[in-house]
Amino acid sequence: MSENQQKEYWRWKEYNWKNPEIPDWKGGLVTAGVDVGSTSSQAVICVDGQLYAYASMRTGSDSPSSALNAINWAMEGTGLTLQDINFTVGTGYGRVNVPFANKAVTEIACHARGANFMYGPSVRTLLDMGGQDCKAIHCDDKGKVTSFLMNDKCAAGTGRGMEVFANLLAVSIEDVGDMSFNVETEPDPVSSTCVVFAKTEATGLLRAGWSKEKVLAAYCSAMASRVVSLLERNGMELDFAITGGIAKNPGVVKRIEKLLGVQALTPKYDTQIAGALGGALFAKALVEKSAKVAK
Amino acid sequence: MIANYGYKDGSGEFYISIDTDKCTTCSEKGCLESCPGQIFEMMVDDWDDEVAAVKASERNKIKMTCAACKPTTGRPELLPCQAACKPRGITHSW
Numbered sequence: 024m025s026e027n028q029q030k031e032y033w034r035w036k037e038y039n040w041k042n043p044e045i046p047d048w049k050g051g052l053v054t055a056g057v058d059v060g061s062t063s064s065q066a067v068i069c070v071d072g073q074l075y076a077y078a079s080m081r082t083g084s085d086s087p088s089s090a091l092n093a094i095n096w097a098m099e100g101t102g103l104t105l106q107d108i109n110f111t112v113g114t115g116y117g118r119v120n121v122p123f124a125n126k127a128v129t130e131i132a133c134h135a136r137g138a139n140f141m142y143g144p145s146v147r148t149l150l151d152m153g154g155q156d157c158k159a160i161h162c163d164d165k166g167k168v169t170s171f172l173m174n175d176k177c178a179a180g181t182g183r184g185m186e187v188f189a190n191l192l193a194v195s196i197e198d199v200g201d202m203s204f205n206v207e208t209e210p211d212p213v214s215s216t217c218v219v220f221a222k223t224e225a226t227g228l229l230r231a232g233w234s235k236e237k238v239l240a241a242y243c244s245a246m247a248s249r250v251v252s253l254l255e256r257n258g259m260e261l262d263f264a265i266t267g268g269i270a271k272n273p274g275v276v277k278r279i280e281k282l283l284g285v286q287a288l289t290p291k292y293d294t295q296i297a298g299a300l301g302g303a304l305f306a307k308a309l310v311e312k313s314a315k316v317a318k
Numbered sequence: 319m320i321a322n323y324g325y326k327d328g329s330g331e332f333y334i335s336i337d338t339d340k341c342t343t344c345s346e347k348g349c350l351e352s353c354p355g356q357i358f359e360m361m362v363d364d365w366d367d368e369v370a371a372v373k374a375s376e377r378n379k380i381k382m383t384c385a386a387c388k389p390t391t392g393r394p395e396l397l398p399c400q401a402a403c404k405p406r407g408i409t410h411s412w
C-alpha cells in the first residue's frame with residue numbers, strides 16, 4: 024500500500040475542550056447533545072445553557088459506541104459521569120442509536136438551535152453542510168426552524184464529496200480550502216454534479232496537467248454553486264451562517280459568499296459542534312418544559 | 319414550518335413543500351390516503367406534534383412517482399394530494 028493510501032487525508036483532527044470560565048458543574052443543570060454523523064461524532068455538555076465542554080472525534084464502526092466514546096471524551100477531566108447529566112438529546116444520522124439519550128431530535132432543529140447560540144439571534148438563513156447531505160434552513164430569533172430544504176440525492180456538495188477529493192488528491196482536508204486559492208485564474212467549476220463522475224473528471228484534469236490547486240479550485244467552485252442554488256430555492260434572508268465541517272473550508276465558504284454577494288457570520292466556536300450544541304440546548308428546554316408541566 | 323422534500327437534478331427542481339403548522343390542526347389527514355404513490359407518512363416532529371412528511375424512501379424519486387398525476391395536457395388545478403389536503407398545506411414546485 025502506498026503512503027498516500029495509508030494516510031487518511033479526509034479526517035478532521037480529533038480534540039476535546041473544556042470551558043475555563045465555568046470552574047464547576049455541580050449545582051447546575053447539566054445537559055448534553057450527541058451528534059453522531061456519518062464520518063464524525065460530537066458531544067457537547069452545557070451547564071445552565073452555557074457551553075461547558077465538548078469533544079469531536081471520528082465515527083467508529085457503530086453509532087452506540089461512537090456516541091459513548093464522544094461523551095466520555097467530552098466528560099474527561101470534568102469529574103462528570105453519565106449519571107450526572109440531567110438530560111441528553113441524540114441527533115445526527117445515528118440519533119436513534121444513542122443508548123443513553125433521553126430523546127432523539129432531528130439535526131435540522133439542532134443545527135438551527137446551535138447556530139442561534141454560536142452566531143447570535145440574528146441568524147435567519149443557515150446552511151448546514153454535513154457529511155451526507157446539505158440543508159438550507161430558515162430560523163427565527165429563538166433558533167426555531169421556520170422552513171428547511173434538504174438535498175441528499177447525491178454526495179456532491181456534501182462533506183463526503185470533499186473528503187473523496189481530499190483523498191484522491193492526497194491533500195489533508197484541513198488544507199483543501201487554502202490550497203484552492205493558489206491559482207492564477209479561477210478555473211470553471213467541474214461540470215459533473217455527481218461526485219463519482221466529478222472524481223473521474225478530476226483524474227482526467229490531473230492527467231491533462233492541471234495542478235492539484237486548480238482541480239481543488241474547480242471542485243470547491245462546483246460545490247459552492249450547488250449549495251447556492253439550494254439556498255436560493257429556500258430563499259435568502261440575512262443574517263447568513265454556515266455550520267458543519269465544510270464551514271471550516273474557506274475554499275468553499277468564500278466562493279459561496281462571492282456567488283451570493285453576502286458574507287457569512289464568523290463563528291465563535293468550531294462549526295462542527297453546532298448540531299450537538301443545539302441538542303444540549305434542546306435538552307435544557309425539554310427539562311424546563313417538563314418542570315413547568317409538573318408544577 | 320415549511321418542510322421541503324425533494325431534489326434538484328439536471329432536468330429541474332422537484333420539491334414537495336408541506337406547511338406542517340397546518341398539519342397540527344388537521345383532523346382528516348387526507349394526504350395519506352389520496353396519494354396513489356403512498357409517499358406521505360405522519361411523523362412526530364421535534365416539538366412532539368404529529369405532522370405529515372414525505373417518506374425518506376420516496377424523496378429522491380418524486381419526479382417519477384408524481385408523473386402519473388401530472389399529465390402534460392389537462393393537468394387538474396389541484397393534484398390529488400392537494401385536493402385532499404383541506405387546509406391547503408401542500409405545494410409542488412413543478
Ligand code: SF4
Pocket residue numbers: 336338340341342344345346347348349350369370402403404405406407408
Ligand atoms: S392533509 Fe395536509 S394538513 Fe393534513 S396532515 Fe396531510 S399535509 Fe398536513
Ligand code: SF4
Pocket residue numbers: 352353354355356357383384385387388397398399400
Ligand atoms: S402528485 Fe400524486 S403521486 Fe405526487 S404526491 Fe400528489 S398525489 Fe401523490
